[in-house]
Amino acid sequence: MNITPTGVKPDWAALETAFEHNAPDTHSYLDLESGQVVTIVDSRPEDDEKRRIIRRGTGRYIHLDPASSREQYRWMERFVMSVEDPALKERLILAIDGKGAFRRFKDVLLSYPVERDRWFAYRANLLHLYINGWLEAHDIPLAEPPPWGEPEEPPEPDVPLEKPIGQRGEGPTETLRRTAHEVVDALPALELPAAIAYLRFLTERMPSSHLDGEQAGE
DSSP states (O other), rough: OOOOEEEEOHHHHHHHHHOOOOOOOOOEEEETTTEEEEEETTOOOGGHHHHHHHOOOOOOTTEEOOHHHHHHHHHHHHHHHOOOOHHHHHHHHHTTSSSHHHHHHHHHHTOOOOHHHHHHHHHHHHHHHHHHHEEEEEEEEEEOOOOOOOOOOOOOOSHHHHOOOOTTTOOHHHHHHHHHHHHHSSSSSSGGGHHHHHHHHHHHSOHHHHHHHHOOOO
């Protein structure tokens, strides 16, 4: 890493936030003179002045490349590989399968506070590795090293998580949904009202944030 007395001293907290926030309408820049992070949101007319300043400040501002959703999804996969509790690991594998994976993953961990705290530390470590790699790749001159130092890569490999594949080549979620449909189809008509009532009960127990995450596509 390029550490020099004449380098920039970034606002590290703002830098972390910018690198983990990857909304398509949000763009962040590091001011190489002041160390401030300038964030622009496409839908905010009040950010027009910031845009003009950045356009005029050739060479002063560098665009930050946040960790993509794909990258952050791989972080979840690596964490799931590290989970020792077989039941929790199975739930997390199901949670991250398909649309709404990020929200379902968080919802599952709400019931496991120790593992939830471990996830936050695990994710922060990977985020810091990502930021350090970006700073080195762009050879940003820094007046001081990052406050988190030199984080180590977790032992879990950065490879796609192996998920159980059904007989029809489907993912675990599709397999479960198909099985549920088959069970319902096999029920006598007399038992269907009770089955429907129970399924509705399970649906109403789902956190509203989970439903919102599904609809938004995260």
